[in-house]
Amino acid sequence: MKVKINNREYEFDQEISILDATKKAHIKIPTLCYSEKLEPFGSCRLCSVEIKGERTLKPACVTKITDGMEIFTHSQRVRKTRKTIMELIIASHGINCNLNCLTCSKSGSCEIKEVAEEIGVTEIRVPPISIGLPEDRSSYSIVREPQKCIVCNRCVRKCSEVQSVNILTIANRGPDTYVTTFMDKGMGNVDCTNCGQCILECPTGALHEVYQMDQVWAALSDESKYVIVQTAPAVRVAIAEEFGAEPGKIATKQMVAGLRLLGFDKVFDTNFAADLTIMEEANEFIERFKNNGKLPLFTSCSPGWVKFLEHNYPEFIDNLSSCKSPQQMFGAIAKTYYANKLGISKEDMVVVSVMPCTAKKFERVRPEMKGDVDYVLTTRELAKMFKLAGIDLLNVPQEEYDEPLGISSGAGAIFGATGGVMEAALRTAYEVITGKELEKLDFEAVRGIEGIKEATVEIDGINLKVAIVNGLGNARKVLEMIKNGEKELQFVEFMACPGGCIGGGGQPIPTNNEILLKRMQAIYEVDRSLPIRKSHENPAIKTLYKEFLEEPLSEKSHELLHTTYLARS
């Protein structure tokens, strides 16, 4: 069909939205309530365009093109209307001396600031109005600042449409409309999984993680403390974005150097603990498989996923791997094995994690494994600390992780992307079961960004049915299928966030599909570039078992590396 956009003719073969049509014509229309992953909502009306013959403006996100349509994306009426709406939004966004852009969590990634600039707002003529709602600090992971909320519904829709968690909702009506949790109980007192996808979606500073930067600064300045840090696999392929680099830039060695400059006594890698997780989990799987144990086995690295299951599917708790996540395994080993080696007491050691994840902040305080990790920083928080310390991340001399807890394999690295845990586990399980060397290390079938992937893997004549699931909405679908007997699987990897940890709730904003794919490519590049690519070949892991743990699933392992779960429904 033929459509005129700003007097130029374009042809489209599908009935797409005006917004998609203008995108194809390389015309940018401002949006706020729109998000590529969510159903179009049509509430902010900033994408309003003029259509010849129509009495009122029409929102481009929810209006479909029709043959012969004449669209004007930036006519005088459109410009004037958008500008006024933007003024109104800003006036209600709680900007005053106490609460301004300078102190906002999204000062560097604010979408309304960006849109206001696109629209060309130069003054706010209406008086500011505050809704006067208190901050929600009930959660270990996520803070809500409702006075900055513009009620675009994106967090509500993300939580519902993508994650199927549904803890956020709209209350009241009219100007008193606000976003809240069930019965105003607060994020910490409802079935929130702490995945932080709402933070990624929020165009303002109304949602951010619970900051632990100050505590980490304090620990670093405390000379009586031995402060070590671990960095998760997905952090290294994203943190450079906070310094203006293209998504997909690998900045592992710069980050290690930066962490030393911050004053950490040792800089270690969660990938080491990921290798350890594989040793335990692959063996757990083999044991369950051989001894008719509970199957399918569900991975337990993603604390958002674990809490989701505890709330919504407690009947599957026995399917969860009893392995702690790599973050917690790292803490447990650091405070025993490594502290012993150094000859310092557990109390004098501070373990800091840098994670792409907000749910890790909650996992840290779970009573089942409290004390393993002291503080959790998100990728964004670490970037803020680097900036505060004047560290020019992209230009610092590159350095290597410390030994031994910094030695890792490519299998540990791919934990950062959806499918990675499965692939890493398969590399080890294959060789442990068959005693043969794996010829082809890349399990292409489990890679990619799709929400639900399935594969059959042949090991020693046995066909293993595995699935890889990312995003909690997809997790719900798969669990329902397993429950109804529609799916027979032996091993399932679940990640709470779309794309896995590369799309985690603590990652740089924006995080969108295009950026996810670039981060994912970088993850597999890290894997390819490493000399060791299988967890069980990691020499530091071998030493750890020899010197301390004895063997996978040993008594010591169970004491330190395994955990229990809680039915929360």
Place this chain on the structure above:
Amino acid sequence: MERIFLKKDLGKNLEEYDFLGLKNALKMQPQQVINKIKESGLRGRGGAGFPTGIKWETVFSIENDTKFIICNADEGEPGTFKDRFLMENLPFKVLEGIIISGYATGSKYGYIYIRGEYVEAIKIVKKAIEKLYEKNILGENILNSDFLFDLKLVRGAGAYVCGDETSLINSIEGDRGKSRIKPPLPVFEGLYGKPTVVNNVETLAAAAEIMSYDNNPYSQMGTEKSRGTKLVSISGDVNKPGVYEVEFGKLTVKDIVQELAGGVKGEKIGFVIPGGISTEALTEEELDVPYTYENLQKMGSNIGSGGMIVVSSQRNHLEIVKNVSDFFRDETCGTCFPCREGNKNINKIVSDIYKRGYPTSHEIEIISDIQYAVSSAARCGFGESSLNLILSIFEKFYTKKVEV
């Protein structure tokens, strides 16, 4: 003034009511009924003024086993009470209209959605529906034909925005009373996703009346673009407030105020709101306009719901503006930004003006810009029209007077 279409005082007594409109309709093919409504020139009496016959025809032409008729009785426009008058005094005529529209469109299910505050109307209509079931005018084989139609009363919970047809549909479905994105229009995807006619009470009563005549006197009345008659409810500073039936084009707004409503109470007319508080005010000098859709539109106003409010010159205009703004501030559903934020911010500005006693030219400029944006980009008719009256009062009474 003679009542032409609603002349029969066939109030609440079923024994006296003939259902002639329905009987005539059942003798015809649905398309013939639709044609007759189209010929009559009947336009929706809820405010938007869309041709009723075309709406019916659209739903009739869609093939679907399930279609719905909704009678919109959520009359919430301040100053408008003609639907209440109809439901309380002529309930059978209203219900007859619903059944006829069901027959004409091929719908087997109807809802009448009455605003919760209309306690008396709800009681009367509920009883009337029960009686119709007893008398085989609702249910199976209506009046021994093979037409089947069920009707249910739904009571609104008290949100003005539910007068918007898509909000009303959400409300019946049990969702929040907020507007839906159009398209799809309810005629294509309405209640439970099915083709749905939403008509105002007065529209359906008029349809029943039109069907009760063999010839079509309705189309002979009024003007070309405004045919037939309209119920006008008049309130405010008049000597005889009430509901009057007016033939389009026969009287001016001034005639209606002076002759039907007994003239203004007080010194003289300050302004008249011709169609409920979503329509622009007319000054005393502007009242010689014939009462038709087209003439009022020429004056920058509208027939709206027919709720005429007369304001004496002795009243504090700013107090009225403040009242109106409070109303819209409270009643916006809060889903779309322009309407939610626009009504909230204007209310703040209007409160300041009210306290001070006069507006500044700067404030009038802002109000004008906000009205422009909200009426251009709001999601439903509520937002589109919510600031019209406020702006018109400022433009007509304050732009020249006040400068600070």
